[in-house]
Amino acid sequence: MSRESDARMEKARKAFRRKKVLTLEEVADLIDGSIHTARRRLKEWGALNSYNQNGRYYTLPEVPEFDANGLWQYHGVFFSQHGNLKQTVVELVRRSPAGLDAGEFASLLGLDPRSFLSAFAKHPDLKREKSRGRFVYYSSDPTVFDKQRQCRGTLHATGRHPTPAEAVAILVEKIKHPTLSHEELSRRLKKQNVSVEPETIENLFLRHGLTEKKTPHSV
Numbered sequence: 001m002s003r004e005s006d007a008r009m010e011k012a013r014k015a016f017r018r019k020k021v022l023t024l025e026e027v028a029d030l031i032d033g034s035i036h037t038a039r040r041r042l043k044e045w046g047a048l049n050s051y052n053q054n055g056r057y058y059t060l061p062e063v064p065e066f067d068a069n070g071l072w073q074y075h076g077v078f079f080s081q082h083g084n085l086k087q088t089v090v091e092l093v094r095r096s097p098a099g100l101d102a103g104e105f106a107s108l109l110g111l112d113p114r115s116f117l118s119a120f121a122k123h124p125d126l127k128r129e130k131s132r133g134r135f136v137y138y139s140s141d142p143t144v145f146d147k148q149r150q151c152r153g154t155l156h157a158t159g160r161h162p163t164p165a166e167a168v169a170i171l172v173e174k175i176k177h178p179t180l181s182h183e184e185l186s187r188r189l190k191k192q193n194v195s196v197e198p199e200t201i202e203n204l205f206l207r208h209g210l211t212e213k214k215t216p217h218s219v
Contacts, residue, residue, distance in 0.1 A: 005031075008030065008031045008032055008033075009031060009041065011030055011031075012027055012030040012031050012041070013045070013060065015030055016058075016059060016060045016063060017060075017062075017063065020059060020063055020074045020075075021050070021057045021058065021059045021063075021074055021075070021077050022057070022058055022059075023056050023057060023058070024038055024039065024042070024056065024058065025038075027041065027042060027058065042058055045060055045061075046060070046061050047059065047060055047061070048060075048061060048064070048079050048080075048081075049079075049084065050077045050078055050079055051078050051079065051080050051084055051085040051088055051109075052076075052077065052078045052085075052110070052111060053076075053077055053078075055084070057077045059074070059079055064079055064081075066079075066081050069092060069095075069108060070082055070088075070091070071088075071108065071109070073110060078109065078110055078111075085109075085111075085116060086119075086120075086123075088109070089105070089109075089116070089120060089126075089137075090123065090125045090126060092105075092108060092109075093125075093126055093137050093138065093139055094125075094139045094141070094144065096148065097147075097148065097151050098136075098148050098151035098152040098154075098155055099136045099137055099138040099139075099148045099149070099151075099152055100136065100137050101131075101134050101135065101136045101137070101195075102114075102117060102134065102135065102195055103134075103166070103194065103195025103196060104163060105117065105137075106193045106194060106195060107163045107165040107166045107169075107194060108163070108165070112193050113193075117135075117137075120137060124140065125139070125140050126138065126139065126140055127139065127140045127145055129149070131152060136152060138152075160197075160199070160200050160203065161200070161203050161204065162196055162200050162201070162203070162204050165194075166194055166196050166200070167204055169189055169192065169194045169196075170185065170189065170194075170196060170201055170204055171204075173185055173188055173189060181198075182198035182199075182201040182202050183198045185198075185201055186198045186200075186201060
């Protein structure tokens, strides 16, 4: 590789460190090469492909600061340590203590589950069962499945607690609309693709000692 070519490659890598994410076309422009060459370079660099935005964005492995679930987002572009969306869904389910339902997928992935979950109904690595009127996705591994199913049953018995992302969304809406009931908050949040039942909202407030204020009756 010539010095000029080396300089272009380094220019592209610096652009990644500065801008965080780039499209394939931007990489091709930076290296002054074709789309085919840009793809080859990205593969050599171990670049990660976004699991949303039709996979059109890339980042280098050293750029993201992944959370505990191996996920990272930057300006609405989402990346996963686990690979593409299909690989990510399977891995998140495998790691989950009690499987995942649509609302929990939405909170974790930042995507509308209606846009992708139907494709996993018969995935060989997953097992889908209805629980309390909604589908829950479990690992198809028998040992993992049994533990997840039992844990899901315990959640129903004690009431589900919201995920951290759901808790933030609940508290933000409650601050904006302090007089709303749990049922009204649940309906508002569902419009934002955050699926939490009134009981889940109540569990959050009870867990942190936040009781719902009652409006005094007029005398």
